[in-house]
Amino acid sequence: MTVQQEFINFNDRIKLSRRDDAYTKARTKDDSITSAIKDAFKEEGYKVIDDFLQGSLSTDTGVLKKDGDFDIDRALVIDEDDAPENPVDPKKVVLRVLEKRGFKNAKIKKPCITADYLSENLHIDFTVYRRFGESTYQLAIGKYNSDENNREWSGSDPKGLKSWIKNNSTYGASAGLKQNQFNRMVRYLKRWRDEQFSEDVGRKIFSIALTVMAKQSFTPSLTPEGQPNDLEALKETVSKILEYGYFTPCGTKYGVQVDLPVVPYIDIFTGSSLNTGTQLRNKLVTLRDKLVQVSEEADLVKQCTILNKLFGEDFHIPEPKKSHNTTKRVTYATAGAVGTSQGA
């Protein structure tokens, strides 16, 4: 076993994908609710012309939460011509559907409607957009009782954000491998956040902020033979995040600012406290230093012990006596067939 193998095993344990059984069950609920919302929108006169997944499931950067909860972020799109002037109106329709379906804590937040489906550990966020032409979107902003001054259709680019995160056109050779390594970096950082921060602070370290920081600072690492080196990539990516300029010193504390790379280009941490910025910055420094320590350590058990403290119990520590010459688990390819360039 190698530390790369341990990273891959760790990733396999924390990865949330659309193929996971748990997700499939949640998705069934999601489909059912979405269908009901579409019907309700249609009755109101604004037909849903598109709906799509947002968030980590759409960018393949999702992680299983430690408590087993699943997040599903779904966008509902209505045509600009049919959309009501008041952006909160369709959100109220969503709320009604959710309440009818037994979501006790469903509520309208400023950018979305959120609800928990407790029996399925399912947390759903719905966002409502109106669309101009083929690709211009506006997000329905406003709470249940927001007045005219606090509600609006606000410019947004949900698909552009997905494309930006998934864009690997600048990665050069083996771009697919590098993009997958990036996805793992985001998962590692999210799990690190869940392990290292209190629930209160961790909730304010938004996943999208970690994703944007990781994307802008991503430093792929593959061996000359083309095998990913996740330890090196993570160490370099975290180092670059710290040097990128997201953190501004303020006395002994730090402010943090991470701008969305697409419309509306706002700071994801708008309104965040200095405490959030300071904790995030200081814990990233610790993460970087520990990763340096791991990379300088030759013993696999010692490496994994440090990583276990950073990422939690899903990063396993191999038995000392079995760390070498252990029988390797056979992992077969998941593709049925692959086109190769081989001939003779």
Next chain:
Amino acid sequence: MRMDYDLLVDHLSGNGLEIVARSFLDSPAIVVQCAIGDHQVKLVHFEKKEEFTELPRFHVVNPEQYGQIAHLLYSEGSPYGFLCISDRDSISVNYDQPHLAIEASLQRHIALLSRALLDPDWNMKELVREFGANWEFLCDESSELVLAIENRNQTINIFKPVQGASAGFDSKYLGITDSSEDLNSYSHIVMSSRDGRRRKSHAKGFVLSVPELPAPPRNGSCLGEWYINLLQNLPDTARQEFVNRSGGYKSTEFWVVINGPTPSGMVWFALHLKSKSKGSLPKSIGQLEKWTLGAQRVALFNKEAVMPRSGANTSLSMKSVLLVGCGSVGCEIAMRLGSAGISHLFLTDPDTFSIDNLYRHTLPVEYIGMPKSIALSWELKAKYPWMHANGFLSSLLDEDVKLKSTLESFDLVVIAIGSPTQERLFHDFLIEKKVKAPVINTWLEGYGIGGHATLDIPESKGCLKCAYVDPETLGRGLSSNLNFLEDNQSLVVNHAGCGQLYLPYSGLHSAQTALIATDLAIKYLRGQLQTSSKVSWKGDGNEAISEGFLVTHRFENFDQSLKVMPLHNEHCDLCNE
């Protein structure tokens, strides 16, 4: 730059050399005289109008006065002799400063002559060491005896050249016997010996091995005396054996084929004796009277002589190799293995040679429509005289290939079929049945981007699956991690419908791939490689990239072309059990 000889005379005189004449035999020349021991040696350089393309020549005037001198060649009565000072082609001459080239050449000539004249022991050793070159000087340029025998005393029949033949074995005298062991019956030399146009000579040839060679004959007129002295100086038993062996024949023509040791190796040469009336082989001065003697060069045609001299390795001649796949890569491998000296090749491929194969296959058009393996076996036998090749029509996964005992009987199995699925299945079979056969898998990639070979030695860590570890999951992959092109790209070209899809690459690319695979094979078979290994060659990728194909990180970073590296992958589940 042309030589200005007036300036040269000034230059040489200025350096203490004595120029005694500016012409020789009515030709413009420079004659330099120098004292070597008691001799006043004159060296002549004939003036050249052209610039020097090799080290300028000097000749020794009146060479006979010095007796037999190593490296000094001349005909009887010739006014000057050639002094062979070195391989002239290997010397880089300063043609911009020709006077310096002349001076350097002159110094070399004087140094060689000085040593030969002043050190008789060295001179004698050199004469023997250079025996072959000296004998060559005595020979008739047009004839040569090709002798397909082992290195031992024996009596042979000599076949005359085919009349009118100007090249190939047909143009040579042939000394070949039924016991010329190991020559395959398709080899050109055997075919030539059986040519109906070749008249069997009545001449007998007697091979004579001498334990010690004297200095070569000074010139053609003393061949007879030299021959008789050689016989008389033989040890008694050797002389008696030769007399007995040659005594029973009477003829108008005999060959005495002599071999003996020199410091530079065994030398073979022959005397061709002819007479108008039949008689026994002469063995004394008196018996020589009615015979004319000619010096003949001999080209020894046995494994030990031909293979090392022409680039093959005799230690490989007993190795046995199974080659699966006789396509463009396989055929090159077969020919290269043959050129390396492998003499037992088993070839198998169910495919037939077609017009579509022509430009990237070694087979010529005569074989179109014939099974590739059989055609290739014929080509190999025709080209390599000691090759024993057999062609079969089986595929890699056929039951008659998947036989443990058969596979283990080969020194090496080479698979050149370019099919990752079949190759992985075959490897599974080897593992499951615990077949202890070393295997090379080789393949190329389209558009000339590169090629690869792996050597899987059962006792060594590293196997084919190491080359198939998926870099991302670290589990078993479906395509090789050595590849330079990304998976799942539409690389094949549709030539004329589904049945005519082909991967674009040239004969150059298949040959390059075959070279790395063969290199791996030879290193392994010679015992120079005991670790499972991999090797790749990398092209520039321009064609693939311009076609819009995606390359791998390995391609982008690869700078180890042709370098043999360990095959073992630390994540291979088979090698890390």
